[in-house]
Amino acid sequence: MSTVSIPAWAGPLDVAGLALDAVHEAGAATERLLRAHGTDVQVTTYPALVEAAFSAIDRLRVDSRAAEPWAPLSGFAAARDGWLRLHGNYPHHAAAITAALGARTPEELAAAVAGLPAEEAAARVLRAGGIAAVVRTAEEWGAHPHARATAGDPWVTTRAAGAARDPRLRARAPAATGERLPLAGRRVLDLTRVVAGPVATQLLGCLGADVLRLDPPSRPEQLDAFLAAGMGKRSALLDLRAHRDLLEELLAGADVVVLGYRPGALADLGLDPAALAARHPHLVIGALSAWGEHGPWGDRAGFDSIVQAATGISVRCAREDGRPGVLPVQALDHATGFRLAAGILDLLADGRAGVARASLLGAARTLLSTATATATALATGTTSSTGAGEGDAREAADGGARSDGAAVGLAPVVELGTPHGLVSTVPVPLLLDGVPLTGAIGGYGTAEPRWEERR
16 A cells, blocks of 8 residues: 555554555556557646545535534444444435434434443444444454355456457547547436445546436435535436336437436336446446455445444444544545546556446455564564555556645635535545646536536
8 A cells, every 4th residue: 555644644544645645546546547549748746636535424514514524323333242334325215224223413312322232222223224244343244144255255346348459449539629528428327326326436536537327216315425525416306107208318429328326226117237238338337335245244234433343343443441432534535436436547547348346345344454463573573664655656557636736735725616505625645747636516416417518
């Protein structure tokens, strides 16, 4: 991992290395795409920009109002024999917690969980359709059936389809003289929510793609979550099951589809990666999951905070009083989003259809392995005093997203007029020839579910 530090993230795990490496991968893929255009543009980043991007929800302001990222029923609760982590940010998940445990307030939740074994409390919430996980140590997680089933899975995989380049995916020349956005004219259908998927599609949108995000009218996204990763997109509400013909039209006209719902959730619509690739072989498909796509939890929903709790990260970050802790930012989400975007960009640079997959569990496994590697190095005296590491070597080799030594100090703030008010946010953590990547933020759910004319 990169050896550059971000002091605000200091702790038992190398969060900075995870974040910087993910952004470097996205930058390297962006440079490859630019070279495919015959465009000589330098892609750089710097730690303060990465730090800002990974804490976008905390830095978001809407008419000076700060975001409220956590709902009352989200958080840790002490059980009879351990700890439970719950996620109740979405109304239907909060309703499931209430149905399962009879709790409507944090105080009622604490009382309900305190009288139950952690496994029983989690099972009740899951049966009601909610999201919860028992807080485990890394060693306990390693013995879990799902951990064993997925232990050999890489964080990210990218598989091109076929040996020949698909003409629909050949690198297009920039739309106009001086145009530097390499995805101008591309169409991206965004079927993602929360953080990781929207982070990936925001990067694609800020690189010039026409990104059309679709959300179900019955379960809209939280406005702050949308705004925190909403640059460069159009947003529409569409019941996919009630408008299958329109969905197929959008798929046929897209270049990229990014899937962020739990594996199998949209299988009846033919939106699992295999069926989608068979029906629309021209597509680049990005597939995001919490726990991977196989194993006992392969079809389970999850969030960054839940994966942290289940895999041992929360225990590694525990407070002095023993209460489980959290990473300084939603690093699993953001890093996975940038790694998924890198896989998509690599396929586009090669002019190939295919599938890029990424999971939050893979990010957690990678992060936990850095703590193990660091501990081993300290014990054996093999740590390097030069400050040069794997991340630095890769930067020199691929030229992607080099740290800009001249760009120091605070990350820039972007102020955008939107239908929801004046939004203060942060740019995507890549610079093209020193210029930050940004994009407009449209109204949530206000766009028509159709493609614009290709530029």
